[in-house]
Amino acid sequence: GENVEQHPSTLSVQEGDSAVIKCTYSDSASNYFPWYKQELGKGPQLIIDIRSNVGEKKDQRIAVTLNKTAKHFSLHITETQPEDSAVYFCAASFAGGGADGLTFGKGTHLIIQP
Amino acid sequence: DTAVSQTPKYLVTQMGNDKSIKCEQNLGHDTMYWYKQDSKKFLKIMFSYNNKELIINETVPNRFSPKSPDKAHLNLHINSLELGDSAVYFCASSQGLAEQFFGPGTRLTVL
Numbered sequence: 001g002e003n004v005e006q007h008p009s010t011l012s013v014q015e016g017d018s019a020v021i022k023c024t025y026s027d028s029a030s031n032y033f034p035w036y037k038q039e040l041g042k043g044p045q046l047i048i049d050i051r052s053n054v055g056e057k058k059d060q061r062i063a064v065t066l067n068k069t070a071k072h073f074s075l076h077i078t079e080t081q082p083e084d085s086a087v088y089f090c091a092a093s094f095a096g097g098g099a100d101g102l103t104f105g106k107g108t109h110l111i112i113q114p
Numbered sequence: 115d116t117a118v119s120q121t122p123k124y125l126v127t128q129m130g131n132d133k134s135i136k137c138e139q140n141l142g143h144d145t146m147y148w149y150k151q152d153s154k155k156f157l158k159i160m161f162s163y164n165n166k167e168l169i170i171n172e173t174v175p176n177r178f179s180p181k182s183p184d185k186a187h188l189n190l191h192i193n194s195l196e197l198g199d200s201a202v203y204f205c206a207s208s209q210g211l212a213e214q215f216f217g218p219g220t221r222l223t224v225l
Contacts, residue, residue, distance in 0.1 A: 034213070034214070036216075038155075041219075042218060042219070043118075043204050043206075043216035043217050043218050043219050044157070044204070044216045045216065046213045046214070046215075049213065087155060089157060101147050101149075101159030101161075101162040101169070101171070102159060102214060103159070104156070104157040104158070106154070106155070106156050107155045107156070107157075
């Protein structure tokens with residue numbers, strides 16, 4: 001089955017700086033790669049996703065890049081703000097047309113220092 | 115206008131008991147899921163279900179069983195609860211392979 005590795009487990013950055021979280025996946029058949037943000041006591045919430053036919057996607061301060069050959073994808077957050085502090089999860093899935101669940105990385109605790 | 119709701123939010127019970135967690139989505143999605151998040155925040159798929167098939171993660175004990183009375187509900191039944199079942203359980207839904215919307219979670223504590 002799919003295996004997703006995520007690094008770092010904890011990331012502390014100064015407010016206004018950029019943060020980068022990296023993930024690798026093992027199954028070359030995976031073709032959907034979402035990123036979720038989880039705040040304390042809440043369920044994960046999708047912040048951005050990318051499919052395997054695209055190399056990069058951007059939404060305001062958030063961007064995701066995908067390298068299919070190397071089987072890795074990254075989340076980039078620019079101009080970080082205190083409200084960006086949370087746990088971030090990458091995930092991978094194969095869109096086979098059936099009921100496919102997501103395989104998650106182990107999460108990155110992002111801390112924005114004021 | 116909650117998209118995915120779960121009840122209860124907290125569940126404290128004794129070992130050996132049988133319990134259920136309910137999940138409802140009002141998004142009209144065709145696929146629903148159950149995930150388990152352990153004490154280290156690791157999220158793992160347990161089940162995914164649409165009106166065509168149930169996919170079970172092979173690592174899930176058969177004490178866990180999903181039941182779907184209709185397209186908008188996927189409840190989780192757990193028999194003979196064990197200490198290791200303590201975790202946060204999340205329900206999610208999606209329309210095909212699109213964004214999965216997660217519920218707020220149910221924190222299960224087995225004593």
